[in-house]
Structures are given as C-alpha cells and as structure tokens.
Amino acid sequence: MSSDTDHPGGAVRVEAEDRTALRILDAALEQFTLLGLRRSSVDDVARRAGVSRVTVFRRFRSKDRLVEATLLRELARFHELLDATVAPLPTLEDRVVEGFVVTLRHARVHPLFGGLLRLEPELVLPHLTVRGSSTLASTVEYLTVRLRRARMAEGRSEEDPRPLAELMVRVAVSFLLDPAGCVAMEDEDQARAFARRYLAPLLNA
Incomplete structure (x- = not known):
C-alpha cells in the first residue's frame, strides 16, 4: 500500500x-x-x-484535511461530468458558457456542496477561500488544461490561459457563495446570458 x-x-x-x-x-x-x-x-x-x-x-x-480531501474527490468527479457535458458543444465559447451554467447547477443540487452552502456556509467558506488553495487550484488547473488545448488547436499556444482560468473560477465561486445580486443565477437562462455577455468575451481579451 x-x-x-x-x-x-x-x-x-x-x-x-x-x-x-x-x-x-x-x-x-x-x-x-x-x-x-x-x-x-x-x-x-x-x-x-x-x-x-x-x-x-x-x-x-x-x-480540516479530511474535509478538503473529500471536497477534492467530489470536484474530480464533477470535472468528469463537466467534460462529458460540454465536450459535444461546437465552440470554446459555447463550452465556457454551458460550463458556467452546469457548475452553478451542480453545486446547488449536489448533496454535499449544496447542503453545506445552504446550511453551513460559514464552515464551508474557508475551504473555498482562505484555506481553499487546493480546491481552487484543482479547478483552476482543470480549466487551464482545457483552455490550453483549445488555444493550441487554434494556433495560439503562446498564450498562457491560467490567469483567465483563475478569473473564471473566482467569478463562479463568488456567485456560489453569494448568489444574491442583479442577476438571478438560479435562472439558467439568465446565468447563460450573463456568461455569454461577460465571460465568453474574455476568451479573446
């Protein structure tokens, strides 16, 4: 062993x-x-x-480390689900938009993530922010790899996608921790429109 x-x-x-x-x-x-x-x-x-x-x-x-390891394992499972969901979409922009919507949906309905965010946000918050370097890093790395592959396919391999990946992840986390705002993120049409207007253009920034 x-x-x-x-x-x-x-x-x-x-x-x-x-x-x-x-x-x-x-x-x-x-x-x-x-x-x-x-x-x-x-x-x-x-x-x-x-x-x-x-x-x-x-x-x-x-x-704390047991909690974080549990969250990381569930994140890895979610990343597999996300890959399967967005892979058939024709463009990177479509995959980013739908990935944002699927992430918010999954976090709300997941028995662990959704339950903790609703019932014990003050306890799960440190694992996603102050003490969340591993959970954040795991998701940033996941998105960085996907963005890099897409950019290489477009002949833009010289660009480092990590800052963009981190920005997108932090935006999603902020809406998960505090969904109240000018956009009703529980409404998937509004979340999709938000992502297409504000996140997708970052791909060409």
Whole structure:
C-alpha cells in the first residue's frame, strides 16, 4: 500500500490503491452529507468507515484535511461530468458558457456542496477561500488544461490561459457563495446570458 503525500496547497492526495483511505472518504462523504461539518467528528467518520480514529488521522492528519480531501474527490468527479457535458458543444465559447451554467447547477443540487452552502456556509467558506488553495487550484488547473488545448488547436499556444482560468473560477465561486445580486443565477437562462455577455468575451481579451 502506498503512502499519502501532500498537494502543494496542503491537502492530502489519496493514492488510488489505498483502499482504506478510499473507504474513509466514502464514509466522510456520507457523514458530512447527512449531518454537516459542525455535527460530524473524526470519530463519527471512523465508526462509519469501520476503522480506528488513529487510522483516519494517520492518513488525513486533521479534520480540516479530511474535509478538503473529500471536497477534492467530489470536484474530480464533477470535472468528469463537466467534460462529458460540454465536450459535444461546437465552440470554446459555447463550452465556457454551458460550463458556467452546469457548475452553478451542480453545486446547488449536489448533496454535499449544496447542503453545506445552504446550511453551513460559514464552515464551508474557508475551504473555498482562505484555506481553499487546493480546491481552487484543482479547478483552476482543470480549466487551464482545457483552455490550453483549445488555444493550441487554434494556433495560439503562446498564450498562457491560467490567469483567465483563475478569473473564471473566482467569478463562479463568488456567485456560489453569494448568489444574491442583479442577476438571478438560479435562472439558467439568465446565468447563460450573463456568461455569454461577460465571460465568453474574455476568451479573446
């Protein structure tokens, strides 16, 4: 069994062959979804996973890192869903617009993300902002790779898409954390129109 190592942002990366760590993450997802972060302890997760408290700490070191690893795993699953959803669209602009809409929708309906944002925003907020370097970095890296591929296909490989990716991710996160504003982001037509007017033009900035 391989050992866990850290991401640059500090979150624990779980090796695919570490079945115990994966079982702990499954239990954490179930625990946090059912009872939230405030009412869940490492002991609760350990009992649900059928392992000792020491085993959880050996792999994840703290509750904060366990939470972050759980969020990162769900983000990776979402990125796969997003790829499958936007890949058939004909243009990069269309993929950016629909990706923005799908991201907002998924975050609202996801049992973990949506529940935490509604019920415990003050607890999940640090994992997306102050302590969220790993979760933000994961999504920025995902979008950077997709933008770079598209630009290479257009013969624009000399341009670095990372600043644009980070800007788009931060815009989406801000609307997730505080959806109230002049645009009703719960209305997908309005969210789509916003993305097409304000985000899509950034591709050619």
